[in-house]
Amino acid sequence: MTNRSEVAGRLCLELDGVATLAELRTAGVSRSLRRSMIRAGHWRPIGAKGVVLHTGPLVGEQAWRAALVRVGPGSRLGGVTALQAHGLTGFDEPRTHIWVSKSFTKDGRDLPDGIVLHETRRWGAGDCTSVGIRRSTAPVAAVQAALWAVSRRQAALCLVMPLQQRLVRAEDLVAELDRVARHEFRAMLRAVAADLLLGVHSLNELDFAAECRLRGLPEPSRQVRRRLSTGGAVLDAFWDRFGVCVEVNGVGHDHLVTSMRDEVRLADLQTRGEAALPLSVLTLRVDPEPFFTSLAALLRSRGWSG
Numbered sequence: 001m002t003n004r005s006e007v008a009g010r011l012c013l014e015l016d017g018v019a020t021l022a023e024l025r026t027a028g029v030s031r032s033l034r035r036s037m038i039r040a041g042h043w044r045p046i047g048a049k050g051v052v053l054h055t056g057p058l059v060g061e062q063a064w065r066a067a068l069v070r071v072g073p074g075s076r077l078g079g080v081t082a083l084q085a086h087g088l089t090g091f092d093e094p095r096t097h098i099w100v101s102k103s104f105t106k107d108g109r110d111l112p113d114g115i116v117l118h119e120t121r122r123w124g125a126g127d128c129t130s131v132g133i134r135r136s137t138a139p140v141a142a143v144q145a146a147l148w149a150v151s152r153r154q155a156a157l158c159l160v161m162p163l164q165q166r167l168v169r170a171e172d173l174v175a176e177l178d179r180v181a182r183h184e185f186r187a188m189l190r191a192v193a194a195d196l197l198l199g200v201h202s203l204n205e206l207d208f209a210a211e212c213r214l215r216g217l218p219e220p221s222r223q224v225r226r227r228l229s230t231g232g233a234v235l236d237a238f239w240d241r242f243g244v245c246v247e248v249n250g251v252g253h254d255h256l257v258t259s260m261r262d263e264v265r266l267a268d269l270q271t272r273g274e275a276a277l278p279l280s281v282l283t284l285r286v287d288p289e290p291f292f293t294s295l296a297a298l299l300r301s302r303g304w305s306g
Helices: 004-014 021-026 031-039 060-071 079-086 138-147 152-164 170-177 186-198 203-214 256-271 281-286 289-301
Strands: 018-020 044-046 050-052 096-101 115-120 221-228 231-239 244-249 275-280
Touching: 018 021, 018 060, 021 050, 031 050, 044 060, 050 060, 060 079, 060 096, 060 115, 079 096, 079 138, 079 152, 096 138, 138 152, 138 170, 138 186, 152 170, 152 186, 152 203, 170 186, 186 203, 203 231, 203 244, 203 281, 221 256, 244 256, 244 281, 244 289, 256 275, 275 281, 275 289
Parallel strands: 096 115, 244 275
Antiparallel strands: 018 050, 044 050, 221 231, 231 244
């Protein structure tokens, strides 16, 4: 073990770039060798608890593992960070969220700004995965992310996105939320989870459902699968009793190919005698009243007693 660069390269591969002091001892690295490698600039310390075994940037799982080493044994990735470790994409959160039990003993050192530590009595060892990097299970992570969110809308997004990406099931989110006894977002999140259980799959659909209830409109079926001339289709909201469908069109529907496909699908529904209405997110956000007035009138014309 005289060639320092060879030592650094071998251990970096064996220990995936980040190691605790105990892992280094198990790998046969003495204290003097560890200190020598750090002084030589081949390695760099993670506080007093571990070592980064290379000189490059920490990204992805290496950054998460380094954060767990810095916090100490008993720490786990939680919230959005745990969801990202489970495969969540598209959620921009540069900080690493870690949770520990309330009885956790701190070492007195301040954590870097990029690490957010959550102390909790709500979750325990049974809420973590047993394989891979220490982290909350996906349903627990989604609920953690929602409870730790900075706004109600972000909290709802933390439940919707893992469901969209098939990391969690709606029924598992409902079960985890049932464990939450007190929180300022609790009632709202339970309502969101109930909508997800009914088939809602986006924030736009959640907003549409809220607008319908605000006006006393009947509850539609969600994510209804239909066979059309163009193939299989999934309808956002469908009142089968009245033959009325509403498609909530988000940003993705602005692309030409998607718009053309949507137009054919709505025309196909019209030829079957069903009233199919497109609703853009812009209308939903800026001026929803005229649309919902017309929707109510359409439902009445088709038999709703309203």
